[in-house]
Amino acid sequence: MxxxxxxTGLRRRRAAALASAGAALxxxxxxxxxxxxxxxxxxxxxxxxxxxxxxxxxxxxCSVYDADGREKMGADHxxxxxxxxxxxxxxxxxxPAYLAPDIPWDKVTHLNYAFAHVGPDxxxxxxxxxxGNPATGMTWPEVPGAEMDPALPxxxxxxxxxxxxxxxxxxxxxxxxGGWAETGxxxxxxxxxxxxxxxxxxxxxxxxxxxxxxxxxFADSAVAFVRRYGFNGVDIDYEYPTSMKDAGHPxxxxxxxxxxxxxxxxxxxxxxxxxxxxxxxxxxxxxHYLLSVAAPSSGYLLRxxxxxxxxxxLDYVNVMSYDLHGAWxxxxxxxxxxxxxxxxxxxxxxxxxxxxxxxxxxxLNGDWAYHYFRxxxxxxxxxxxxxxxxxxxxxVTGGTDGLWGxxxxxxxxxxxxxxxxxxxxxxxxxxxxxxxxxxxxxPAGSNPMWxxxxxxxxxxxxxxxxxxxxxxxxxxxxxxxxxxxxxxxPWLWNAEKKVFLSTEDEQSVQAKARYVVDKGLGGTMIWELxxxxxxxxxKGQYEPGSTLTNALYDAFRAAPGYGARRxxxxxxxxxxxxxxxxxxFPLGDSNYPITPKLRITNRTKATVPGGAEFRFxxxxxxxxxxxxxxxxxxxxxxxxxxxxxxxxxxKGDYHRVSVTLPAYQSIAPGATAVVDLTxxxxxxxxxxxxxxxxxxxxxxxxxxxxxxxxxDPGGPAPTPTTTPTSTPTATPTATPTGGSxxxxxxxxxxxxxxxxxxxxxxxxWKAKWWTQGEEPGTTGEWGVWQDLGTCR
Numbered sequence: 001m002x003x004x005x006x007x008t009g010l011r012r013r014r015a016a017a018l019a020s021a022g023a024a025l026x027x028x029x030x031x032x033x034x035x036x037x038x039x040x041x042x043x044x045x046x047x048x049x050x051x052x053x054x055x056x057x058x059x060x061x062c063s064v065y066d067a068d069g070r071e072k073m074g075a076d077h078x079x080x081x082x083x084x085x086x087x088x089x090x091x092x093x094x095x096p097a098y099l100a101p102d103i104p105w106d107k108v109t110h111l112n113y114a115f116a117h118v119g120p121d122x123x124x125x126x127x128x129x130x131x132g133n134p135a136t137g138m139t140w141p142e143v144p145g146a147e148m149d150p151a152l153p154x155x156x157x158x159x160x161x162x163x164x165x166x167x168x169x170x171x172x173x174x175x176x177x178g179g180w181a182e183t184g185x186x187x188x189x190x191x192x193x194x195x196x197x198x199x200x201x202x203x204x205x206x207x208x209x210x211x212x213x214x215x216x217x218f219a220d221s222a223v224a225f226v227r228r229y230g231f232n233g234v235d236i237d238y239e240y241p242t243s244m245k246d247a248g249h250p251x252x253x254x255x256x257x258x259x260x261x262x263x264x265x266x267x268x269x270x271x272x273x274x275x276x277x278x279x280x281x282x283x284x285x286x287x288h289y290l291l292s293v294a295a296p297s298s299g300y301l302l303r304x305x306x307x308x309x310x311x312x313x314l315d316y317v318n319v320m321s322y323d324l325h326g327a328w329x330x331x332x333x334x335x336x337x338x339x340x341x342x343x344x345x346x347x348x349x350x351x352x353x354x355x356x357x358x359x360x361x362x363x364l365n366g367d368w369a370y371h372y373f374r375x376x377x378x379x380x381x382x383x384x385x386x387x388x389x390x391x392x393x394x395x396v397t398g399g400t401d402g403l404w405g406x407x408x409x410x411x412x413x414x415x416x417x418x419x420x421x422x423x424x425x426x427x428x429x430x431x432x433x434x435x436x437x438x439x440x441x442x443p444a445g446s447n448p449m450w451x452x453x454x455x456x457x458x459x460x461x462x463x464x465x466x467x468x469x470x471x472x473x474x475x476x477x478x479x480x481x482x483x484x485x486x487x488x489x490p491w492l493w494n495a496e497k498k499v500f501l502s503t504e505d506e507q508s509v510q511a512k513a514r515y516v517v518d519k520g521l522g523g524t525m526i527w528e529l530x531x532x533x534x535x536x537x538x539k540g541q542y543e544p545g546s547t548l549t550n551a552l553y554d555a556f557r558a559a560p561g562y563g564a565r566r567x568x569x570x571x572x573x574x575x576x577x578x579x580x581x582x583x584x585f586p587l588g589d590s591n592y593p594i595t596p597k598l599r600i601t602n603r604t605k606a607t608v609p610g611g612a613e614f615r616f617x618x619x620x621x622x623x624x625x626x627x628x629x630x631x632x633x634x635x636x637x638x639x640x641x642x643x644x645x646x647x648x649x650x651k652g653d654y655h656r657v658s659v660t661l662p663a664y665q666s667i668a669p670g671a672t673a674v675v676d677l678t679x680x681x682x683x684x685x686x687x688x689x690x691x692x693x694x695x696x697x698x699x700x701x702x703x704x705x706x707x708x709x710x711x712d713p714g715g716p717a718p719t720p721t722t723t724p725t726s727t728p729t730a731t732p733t734a735t736p737t738g739g740s741x742x743x744x745x746x747x748x749x750x751x752x753x754x755x756x757x758x759x760x761x762x763x764x765w766k767a768k769w770w771t772q773g774e775e776p777g778t779t780g781e782w783g784v785w786q787d788l789g790t791c792r
Contacts, residue, residue, distance in 0.1 A: 049378045049566050049706045050687070052272075052312045054279035064288040064315075069564045069706060070380060071315075071522070073109045074170040079516060079556040080383055080523025081549060082110040082318060084176065087126070087134045087157055089530050091143075094466050096544060098530035100160035101145030104546040105168040107553040109523070112176040112235045112292075112318075113157065116225070117186035120196045122214040123221035124177060127189065129154075154229065162230045172232035174290060175225060183239045184252030193251065199238045200256050200263070203270045208262030210269045218270070219277045226289060227281065233290025234274060235318070240296055241267035242304035243587040250417030260304075261587055268310045275313040290315045294525075295373070297321040297385070299363030299621075299682050302372060303594065306585045307685040311376045312704060318525035319373060321366035322387035325502065327424030327444050328416075330408035332399055335391040335502035337365045338488035338512055342647045345404045353645070357593070357680040359623025360645035365487075366512070367649045368621055370521065374653050375619025376684035379520035380562035384512060386524050388531030388548065389432060390452050392425040392445020392492075392501035401482050401493040402500035413442050425499050428475065429455070431467045432531075445501050450533035452503045453542040455479040456492055461541045483507060486648060488515075509548045513555035520563025524552055566705065567617070567688040568640075568653055575699035575708040577603040580616075580689060582677070594622075594682065595629075598675040600667060606713045607774050608667040612693035617654035622681040624655040629676035634659040654688070664751075668774055741791035748773050757788070764788040 046061035091097025126135040140146040184198040202214040241263040278289040325333035331346035340362030399405025424443025434442040477496030534545015628634035640652020689700040741759035765776035
């Protein structure tokens, strides 16, 4: 589904009407699904670590999460198995159908219905109601198990999903909005893409500013939509809110490129607004509504998404750890490698392995993508994506059995927008192909895994005629399976045809499941369920089945609970209301090295003094060589990954950083201090912050960590939970004794060194360190001014 740059992403082939129906959500009803949590519970005790909570709303987290902040999915579901269920495999076009009865309901935990879109009116839509609408109107009377529930006011896939969810109440359903072809437009009833509506316009104005009005309209309609059709939440598949030029669907480039500078801000505002409106609806309905995204995994795309500031609004992230190599270019490699092997031809061409600042880190693999998001999230709020489809090339030269070879096309597909691309596999090696505007096949080597298994076994399945191949079609050459244990990647190599097809099978899926368990990830996400396989002994061929999904279930059913805590070291329980934000990122290709501004804003009532030490973690997706350009002495004081490369995986989660506010600088209440940062590969928003001054160490409220209490630094001192380093020592407060005001009066424009005394408002004050402009009596017990008593 989620192609990185090409027209060969799995196109949203629709068999029926999906035109916009903007205001058709009037008179909505809340689906009769019982709430599972009592409003009398302390809902905050169930909130996942780091998840934003809408102010003033008692969000019913305990309807979904337990007291440790882990999602409740059933006794035999310790990790998520999220399957995308697509609306277009209806069987009405003659190709094999994949309907709700085909879903392995007892093996999955969540289902994402793909796709709804954003209409020209900024509202969510699946098209006009009617018998041709697969979501709400189509029926399959000839299919056992696909009988409609007559009690529901709609038919189609939504009827069947609701019907089966009543039988399997542990399964949650989400409506997924967007996708490769419907981020900047939508597919109409004739299967044609309409360049109207979509996230680019709804979330971001033409000048790059946030379109809050469009966002509010969309979010309100999405809340009404999930209530009407009984969904448990919303999944946003926005491809892509990055500042990298020409990212996403080529037909969106004219619209998106003009807005590149503001897409990430619009994306963050979209998810914040949606989170808050879902939280308010959940409080009213007695159930917590989920919010997730399908997130890119490529370091190329993520470089233009700043620090993915929106993660705090999400219950979890579904990482699209696939489409890492494909026929959009000539570099032949795995669709979804778990690890780097130091030989990636694309990375080698661009000097990634040979550039010291990159730390030898290859960034086109699932492990790197996981560690990117791990910088901001607990492992349990991250799901590893698995592709149940292939990608492939023909006319491959070089490499080892095709791996890391090249296959450059003489010309690119019409409408691709590309001037150079790969020679994608076609014909029997590309049965899940896209079509261009003229109905021609787009070369991509895209196939369901059940077809790939037949190719591997030399079987020309009887279904080929349904994809337009003549009866009696024979396969040319042998498709030999190969497997690279370092990459955790299988592939098929046809030496006669020089065809390379990147695949997944039981061996790779079981290895990735072990990775999920060992690292504490929340689970897996599958694009798409219809690609899974099973053996039909009567026919002697592979067909749609649930072999790979069963393997995931078996690996997870007895696993321990996922990692619910973000920090790997103990942090203080008391927190200060200090905000930190990374801003002012250069755009696109100018964003290297990555050079944002770190803004520290003091929202407490006391001054943060010069000499205060801030510490934070950033993910090992970036090497441990971050620095500052502001003279603050930023240094990495601990690295969990110090190897010269990431072959076989990054070894740990974080680099811990220390940076000290200069002695001559303090941060008054409401003021902001700015540090110029530099780092060399993408990383999410730094987390696990602490600040130490006055002999005490605090967390920061903006981290949204479980178990912290926001305090005033002028109040009783908390017990330090980390050892302060390079911090000022507080001078004991003197007992006021009275006396004459002999010290000069405090002057706002004057600078005072440590030890200087002043008189102000009939009291004498002593500066603990350098200060200027900070009024005595306003900085609190732990601030710069020590109260020496009254004077006259």
